[in-house]
Amino acid sequence: MSCNSGACQSGCYQEESSFNEDNQRPVTENCGGSNGVSLRGGDPNSYGLCIKCKVNETIAVTHPAVSGGGGDCKRFCADCFRSNLFGKFRFAVTSNGMISPSDNVLVAFSGGSSSRVALQFVHEMQHKSQKNFDACRDRSLPVFGVGVAHIDESIIFPVPSNDYDSAVEEMELIVSSLAPPAKKFFFVPTESIYSPDFAAGRDQLTNLVAAVDDITGKEDLLEHLRMRTLQKVASENGYTKILLGTCTSRIACHVLEATVKGQGFSLSADIQYVDARWEIPVVLPLLDCLSEELNTLCSLDSLKTIEVFQRPRSGINGLISSFVKLLQEENPSRESTIVRTAGKLTPFCFNRISEVGHYNGQLASQRRQKKYNLKPTESLPPESFCIICNSPLKKSGTTISNGYDDGETGIGAVCSSCQYQVLPKEPSSLDSFYSLLPQSMTALAKDRGNNHKLLWEQIQDCLLSDSDDGT
Ligand SMILES: [Zn+2]
Numbered sequence: 313m314s315c316n317s318g319a320c321q322s323g324c325y326q327e328e329s330s331f332n333e334d335n336q337r338p339v340t341e342n343c344g345g346s347n348g349v350s351l352r353g354g355d356p357n358s359y360g361l362c363i364k365c366k367v368n369e370t371i372a373v374t375h376p377a378v379s380g381g382g383g384d385c386k387r388f389c390a391d392c393f394r395s396n397l398f399g400k401f402r403f404a405v406t407s408n409g410m411i412s413p414s415d416n417v418l419v420a421f422s423g424g425s426s427s428r429v430a431l432q433f434v435h436e437m438q439h440k441s442q443k444n445f446d447a448c449r450d451r452s453l454p455v456f457g458v459g460v461a462h463i464d465e466s467i468i469f470p471v472p473s474n475d476y477d478s479a480v481e482e483m484e485l486i487v488s489s490l491a492p493p494a495k496k497f498f499f500v501p502t503e504s505i506y507s508p509d510f511a512a513g514r515d516q517l518t519n520l521v522a523a524v525d526d527i528t529g530k531e532d533l534l535e536h537l538r539m540r541t542l543q544k545v546a547s548e549n550g551y552t553k554i555l556l557g558t559c560t561s562r563i564a565c566h567v568l569e570a571t572v573k574g575q576g577f578s579l580s581a582d583i584q585y586v587d588a589r590w591e592i593p594v595v596l597p598l599l600d601c602l603s604e605e606l607n608t609l610c611s612l613d614s615l616k617t618i619e620v621f622q623r624p625r626s627g628i629n630g631l632i633s634s635f636v637k638l639l640q641e642e643n644p645s646r647e648s649t650i651v652r653t654a655g656k657l658t659p660f661c662f663n664r665i666s667e668v669g670h671y672n673g674q675l676a677s678q679r680r681q682k683k684y685n686l687k688p689t690e691s692l693p694p695e696s697f698c699i700i701c702n703s704p705l706k707k708s709g710t711t712i713s714n715g716y717d718d719g720e721t722g723i724g725a726v727c728s729s730c731q732y733q734v735l736p737k738e739p740s741s742l743d744s745f746y747s748l749l750p751q752s753m754t755a756l757a758k759d760r761g762n763n764h765k766l767l768w769e770q771i772q773d774c775l776l777s778d779s780d781d782g783t
């Protein structure tokens with residue numbers, strides 16, 4: 313409760329009470345002293361004791377080898393640090409209705425520390441639900457399922473075969489050691505998005521990526537393909553949610569990247585806890601955690617991460633991630649400030665979980681959701697989405713103000729960012745570029761186009777024409 317007051321020095325996380333009315337995100341980042349030193353008299357912290365439990369020694373004392381935790385290592389003991397971080401995760405999950413008992417959740421696991429912690433936390437949550445289920449006599453609420461998927465991009469970024477094999481083995485081991493309940497592991501190459509015949513898909517994918525000259529565009533395109541591949545795996549294997557380990561630090565970078573790329577209109581869609589514009593809704597429960605904190609937890613709990621598949625970002629994305637890193641080193645609340653600033657943008661109507669089909673057990677969380685989240689009427693659905701990145705597009709009248717219209721591509725609309733960074737400059741190469749796109753991109757655009765046409769035909773009967781308006 314103490315965290316609601318601006319005077320709190322603990323930086324601790326308290327459910328519900330730590331919400332900032334103004335921006336509806338937890339305020340953990342601001343309530344600790346930035347240098348980790350409390351200003352209160354007789355403070356246990358000056359004796360190396362945790363400022364939350366005031367009993368145990370801080371991480372800096374007990375685990376001097378754990379680096380990267382910044383001020384948190386000097387403020388918290390390992391237990392309080394851990395429960396604080398898990399509290400942020402659990403609160404994001406419950407207050408946004410991210411996981412219901414009937415869900416089957418697919419965790420996207422890159423091998424990095426953020427997705428490693430996401431996997432660990434989902435597992436702990438599932439494990440607790442399973443215990444409750446076993447203890448409960450009527451067994452009314454089922455336990456949600458968990459699967460894990462890694463999207464393999466080694467066809468574009470080759471990895472030495474020895475490293476590759478051992479990395480795959482390690483990932484399998486990480487997932488299998490998390491049982492029970494047992495979790496399926498999917499190791500899926502990006503080229504599988506084309507067809508079950510990987511060899512044909514491989515050629516098409518390499519040609520598609522080679523057709524993009526811009527280094528930032530190439531990286532962005534791969535990111536969009538990764539999401540489509542995850543969607544395909546989830547859809548084909550009966551998963552109902554996709555869970556990403558996206559943290560504050562990544563979102564802060566995305567905010568600046570999107571600003572540079574001119575994606576202001578669609579930005580708010582990407583930085584919310586829930587993104588249900590996809591067939592399988594995507595949830596981001598680590599949105600309030602810094603990458604520094606997640607790294608610290610991995611070191612503290614010896615959570616294994618896989619380095620082989622990690623790559624430094626390039627182009628505009630690379631410049632921005634080093635810029636944000638510098639800002640964060642200079643002031644540890646910079647990343648949160650960037651995210652909170654962008655959090656003022658109005659979310660889209662698809663940035664929430666639809667309430668249809670929820671269990672009674674979810675009512676409490678729905679009530680909370682209503683209290684803190686956007687109202688359903690707050691925004692209207694966008695009329696179209698970019699066929700490449702699936703960003704909502706702004707339409708004024710009949711023309712798209714920030715991208716190519718359907719008429720120009722013949723397939724669907726493209727946002728200005730994809731237009732400049734991904735599409736070939738030469739108009740004559742456009743057709744061959746579109747022919748290389750996976751069907752899931754072009755088919756989705758066509759589906760949405762048909763839905764619009766259908767809707768338009770349905771309402772047309774009710775509209776007055778010029779001749780029968782009574783004049
Ligand atoms: Zn403590």
Ligand SMILES: [Zn+2]
Pocket residue numbers: 698699700701702703726727728729730731
């Ligand atoms: Zn786009």
